[in-house]
Amino acid sequence: MTPPPQPPDRDFDDEIAHHIRERADALIRSGWDPPEAEAEARRRFGDPAGVRAALEAIRRGRGGPLGAWGRGFLRDLRLAARSLARAPTFAGAVVLSLALGIGAAASAFAVLDALLLRPLAYRHAERWVYLNATTPSGAATQGQHAAQARYWLTEGKDVFDGLVGWGSDQVVRLDGLEPEALSVVTVTPGTERELGIPVVAGRGFTEQDAVPGAPDVVLLTEAYWRRTGADSSLIGRTIRLETGPAAVVGVVGSGLRFPSYGDERQMWAVLRSDLSYLDRSARGVQALWGLLPEGVPLAVQQSRLDARTAALEEQQPLPNPWGVRLRPIDALNAGAETRQALWVLFGTTLALLVMGLVSAVNLVLVRATTRTRELAVRTALGGTRGALFRLLLAEGLLLGLASGALAVLVARVRLLAVDPGFETERIAEARLMLSPTRYETDAARADLLRRLEDALEARPEIGGVTVVSSSGFAFGDPLEAEGRRVREDQPELVPFAAVQEDFLNVLGIAPVSGRGFVTADAGTDHAVVDADLARFLWGQGDPVGRRFRLGAEGAWWTVVGVVPELRLMGRDQRSGPYQYLLPADPAKTGGYAEFRMRTAGDPARLPPLFRETLRELDPEQWIWSVRTAEEALAEEEGIPRFLVAIMTTLASLATLLAALGVYGVLAVAVERRRRELGIRIALGAGLRRLRRSVLLDGVKLAGLGAMVGGAVAMAGAGYVGALLYELEPRDPRALATAAAVILAVAAVAAWVPAVRATRVDPAEVLRAE
Amino acid sequence: MPRPALSVLPGTVTSLALSALEQGGRMHGFEVLSWLETQTDGQLLVEEGALYPALHRLEKRGLIRGDWGISEKGRRAKYYTLTAAGRKELARERVQWARYAALMDKVMAPEAGS
Numbered sequence: 001m002t003p004p005p006q007p008p009d010r011d012f013d014d015e016i017a018h019h020i021r022e023r024a025d026a027l028i029r030s031g032w033d034p035p036e037a038e039a040e041a042r043r044r045f046g047d048p049a050g051v052r053a054a055l056e057a058i059r060r061g062r063g064g065p066l067g068a069w070g071r072g073f074l075r076d077l078r079l080a081a082r083s084l085a086r087a088p089t090f091a092g093a094v095v096l097s098l099a100l101g102i103g104a105a106a107s108a109f110a111v112l113d114a115l116l117l118r119p120l121a122y123r124h125a126e127r128w129v130y131l132n133a134t135t136p137s138g139a140a141t142q143g144q145h146a147a148q149a150r151y152w153l154t155e156g157k158d159v160f161d162g163l164v165g166w167g168s169d170q171v172v173r174l175d176g177l178e179p180e181a182l183s184v185v186t187v188t189p190g191t192e193r194e195l196g197i198p199v200v201a202g203r204g205f206t207e208q209d210a211v212p213g214a215p216d217v218v219l220l221t222e223a224y225w226r227r228t229g230a231d232s233s234l235i236g237r238t239i240r241l242e243t244g245p246a247a248v249v250g251v252v253g254s255g256l257r258f259p260s261y262g263d264e265r266q267m268w269a270v271l272r273s274d275l276s277y278l279d280r281s282a283r284g285v286q287a288l289w290g291l292l293p294e295g296v297p298l299a300v301q302q303s304r305l306d307a308r309t310a311a312l313e314e315q316q317p318l319p320n321p322w323g324v325r326l327r328p329i330d331a332l333n334a335g336a337e338t339r340q341a342l343w344v345l346f347g348t349t350l351a352l353l354v355m356g357l358v359s360a361v362n363l364v365l366v367r368a369t370t371r372t373r374e375l376a377v378r379t380a381l382g383g384t385r386g387a388l389f390r391l392l393l394a395e396g397l398l399l400g401l402a403s404g405a406l407a408v409l410v411a412r413v414r415l416l417a418v419d420p421g422f423e424t425e426r427i428a429e430a431r432l433m434l435s436p437t438r439y440e441t442d443a444a445r446a447d448l449l450r451r452l453e454d455a456l457e458a459r460p461e462i463g464g465v466t467v468v469s470s471s472g473f474a475f476g477d478p479l480e481a482e483g484r485r486v487r488e489d490q491p492e493l494v495p496f497a498a499v500q501e502d503f504l505n506v507l508g509i510a511p512v513s514g515r516g517f518v519t520a521d522a523g524t525d526h527a528v529v530d531a532d533l534a535r536f537l538w539g540q541g542d543p544v545g546r547r548f549r550l551g552a553e554g555a556w557w558t559v560v561g562v563v564p565e566l567r568l569m570g571r572d573q574r575s576g577p578y579q580y581l582l583p584a585d586p587a588k589t590g591g592y593a594e595f596r597m598r599t600a601g602d603p604a605r606l607p608p609l610f611r612e613t614l615r616e617l618d619p620e621q622w623i624w625s626v627r628t629a630e631e632a633l634a635e636e637e638g639i640p641r642f643l644v645a646i647m648t649t650l651a652s653l654a655t656l657l658a659a660l661g662v663y664g665v666l667a668v669a670v671e672r673r674r675r676e677l678g679i680r681i682a683l684g685a686g687l688r689r690l691r692r693s694v695l696l697d698g699v700k701l702a703g704l705g706a707m708v709g710g711a712v713a714m715a716g717a718g719y720v721g722a723l724l725y726e727l728e729p730r731d732p733r734a735l736a737t738a739a740a741v742i743l744a745v746a747a748v749a750a751w752v753p754a755v756r757a758t759r760v761d762p763a764e765v766l767r768a769e
Numbered sequence: 770m771p772r773p774a775l776s777v778l779p780g781t782v783t784s785l786a787l788s789a790l791e792q793g794g795r796m797h798g799f800e801v802l803s804w805l806e807t808q809t810d811g812q813l814l815v816e817e818g819a820l821y822p823a824l825h826r827l828e829k830r831g832l833i834r835g836d837w838g839i840s841e842k843g844r845r846a847k848y849y850t851l852t853a854a855g856r857k858e859l860a861r862e863r864v865q866w867a868r869y870a871a872l873m874d875k876v877m878a879p880e881a882g883s
Contacts, residue, residue, distance in 0.1 A: 003837055003845050011837075011847070015798060018846045019817060022799035025842075046818040054822045058829060 012055045016048050080394035090367050094360045097660045098403030100653045101356015106407060108349035123196025124291060129298060131288040134323035146278045147318055149285040153275060159304060162291035164191040167284055172622050175240040179622030186269045186277055192252050202235040202250025205270040212274040216246040219268040225251045289329060302326050348650055355657045362664030369671045426599045427507060428606035430626035434591040446589040455613045461599050464506035468594035469584045471497035477551030481537035498584040506598050514544040514561030521583040527557035528581040534562050603628040658742060659749040666698050666753035677757050678765025687758040694757045698750025699743055706739040774814040782815060782823040787859040790833060790851040797846045798824060824849060832858050
């Protein structure tokens with residue numbers, strides 16, 4: 001039977017005592033008197049205290065892998081771990097506070113770094129500038145006019161140390177598994193060399209390739225090449241494009257990014273030296289970058305260019321002005337509003353970090369005040385100050401390590417999906433651009449579209465199909481309500497779509513006023529507007545029956561119905577929320593068609609179904625895109641939505657941290673007031689009143705914070721405006737809701753300290769006096 | 770007349786203790802001491818003060834294992850046993866001791882013929 005374990009110090013005494021006892025017994029057996037035997041046994045043992053000290057020294061001991069100091073610290077860590085385990089709420093709260101603050105800051109910083117701070121990887125990135133044409137008033141626009149582009153690509157390029165340019169067009173590749181639309185970027189020869197984009201395989205373009213009449217050659221981007229299997233035998237082979245055959249001569253690294261296609265569907269073609277491209281391509285050269293001569297700052301170069309363009313203006317006046325505005329290329333990485341929004345993000349995360357730290361410190365302080373007695377006892381038992389310090393240090397270290405680990409997890413949590421505010425339903429959309437060679441007439445096009453629509457509707461998985469025959473946006477013409485003054489604050493773009501009468505049904509949109517389209521509407525001037533457009537034009541009144549037009553020359557449309565949200569072109573701030581629908585005219589069927597399909601089941605099934613159905617009818621017709629509504633939303637909204645998602649996450653974290661902070665501060669306060677509380681309770685203070693008073697303290701704190709926060713929010717609202725959709729930055733409802741939430745959270749956080757306050761034992765407090 | 774007991778050479782107590790535990794089995798500190806006394810007819814003096822630190826050092830190095838038990842007399846006592854590592858170490862020390870002793874003999878031996 002083993003005896004119960006004893007503390008180590010007792011062990012030494014027992015062992016020594018046992019030995020002396022045994023020796024005394026042995027002496028007694030050999031004839032000694034018990035008392036003398038005892039004394040002799042002690043004498044023979046020598047110095048028990050010395051032995052004890054030696055044993056203790058051995059236990060603490062030198063030796064072992066870490067040495068005395070290391071082993072001591074390991075022991076401290078173990079003690080610290082045990083001590084923290086006894087206070088799980090405290091440890092948890094500290095770790096959480098730090099982790100949230102650090103994690104949030106880290107992940108936001110990663111975003112900022114990627115979008116804003118990391119310099120572009122081009123060679124001489126800081127010297128490349130973008131050439132933008134200017135309007136007569138001097139504002140910069142995107143791109144250039146053809147005549148300008150022609151000039152800068154030929155005579156004008158001596159002003160720069162280097163010049164590259166490109167235009168991107170969509171071309172269909174026919175020799176893949178499916179016809180595939182790609183972005184073909186036509187670049188000036190030597191672009192990859194000048195920008196420092198590596199040639200991964202094969203070769204880049206040469207001047208020979210740019211000679212007019214030379215065979216067509218293309219370069220694949222590395223992303224595209226890898227996506228299609230990284231087959232090196234492809235280099236040197238000819239591929240079949242809609243525009244004709246082209247030989248693949250090499251593979252270039254990712255360098256030129258276009259949001260709509262990305263790198264994975266991109267090829268490069270070479271700009272011929274006769275610049276015939278400028279005549280052929282609808283969009284022309286979309287980007288021209290010049291390399292500032294060494295040592296010449298942008299402002300100086302700008303004035304050189306201004307002088308030159310002024311001279312050109314005189315010699316060779318054009319309908320479009322010659323003016324050029326230079327911009328550094330890193331400005332392209334994110335638009336001005338996005339940059340602002342990103343800095344707001346940065347400020348927020350710094351604030352979160354500080355909150356996390358303050359919360360953690362508060363909580364540690366609380367714990368410190370409750371441990372004074374424990375620490376005093378340790379000191380009385382012989383703990384040196386150094387030992388105590390090491391113990392506290394070990395605790396701090398453990399907490400920090402745990403927080404760091406958790407922070408990594410927090411940083412890895414990708415954006416919480418932001419609820420777009422409406423159901424994306426179970427809808428998919430597919431866009432087709434009918435081949436002009438195979439479908440030459442309206443009748444042919446209408447026939448295919450009808451057959452496709454019927455075939456899709458025949459599928460059991462598909463609940464409804466509607467075809468949008470044209471969609472786009474009105475641009476530049478002001479919206480005018482009949483009989484009213486034209487407003488100044490016009491949206492830049494107003495999306496519209498020509499739809500069939502089942503459009504609203506299939507998409508599950510019910511008109512809030514009036515009706516949707518019926519067959520009789522085809523070819524008429526009837527329109528269905530969305531609620532925001534109605535409000536823009538007519539305020540709160542019912543617009544059914546009223547008329548509007550775009551531009552003074554435009555035709556009048558009569559409103560027959562109003563619908564809530566439409567999402568014709570995504571929720572880009574630029575395009576505004578105003579949209580309208582027109583009835584499709586079956587007599588006119590253009591080459592473009594959008595199919596919207598609805599299913600009761602999994603929307604991810606719809607894209608493959610669509611492909612299959614189309615393939616059965618026409619295997620050579622390529623699909624521009626087919627995706628679920630959710631995917632479309634995600635793609636079109638790009639950066640702003642991403643930012644909103646982050647901000648939402650951060651706001652939630654901030655609320656959590658605020659709760660922890662309030663808890664911490666109140667817990668300290670209650671601890672400090674222990675004596676007072678104990679006395680009050682002893683004197684008969686009502687427990688409920690006490691609890692309420694602590695709760696009120698918490699709520700008052702939060703109220704103060706909410707006021708300060710509200711003021712800051714109002715002041716900083718302008719910066720955040722870029723992120724908001726359909727919401728004024730100073731929306732009083734939003735601010736009021738935020739304040740209410742924080743007050744509620746504070747009340748909850750204050751609950752535990754409030755209850756603890758009432759549990760103070762007056763007897764214990766008074767005894768301690 | 771018994772010759773005076775020799776003090777144990779410093780550094781050899783651990784070897785003695787290992788050997789004692791090998792041959793005597795599970796013993797507590799006093800038993801180890803008694804065993805050594807018996808084996809050497811009381812000729813070798815091992816100080817208690819030296820024995821216990823030696824035992825604890827051996828325990829720390831993992832060469833012996835200590836466990837608390839109740840003696841036949843009903844007292845709380847710490848018993849020690851040799852571990853496998855201890856056996857190996859003992860074998861090593863035996864070899865070393867033999868070499869040392871032989872070298873000592875050689876050096877200390879009187880000149881042949883004196």
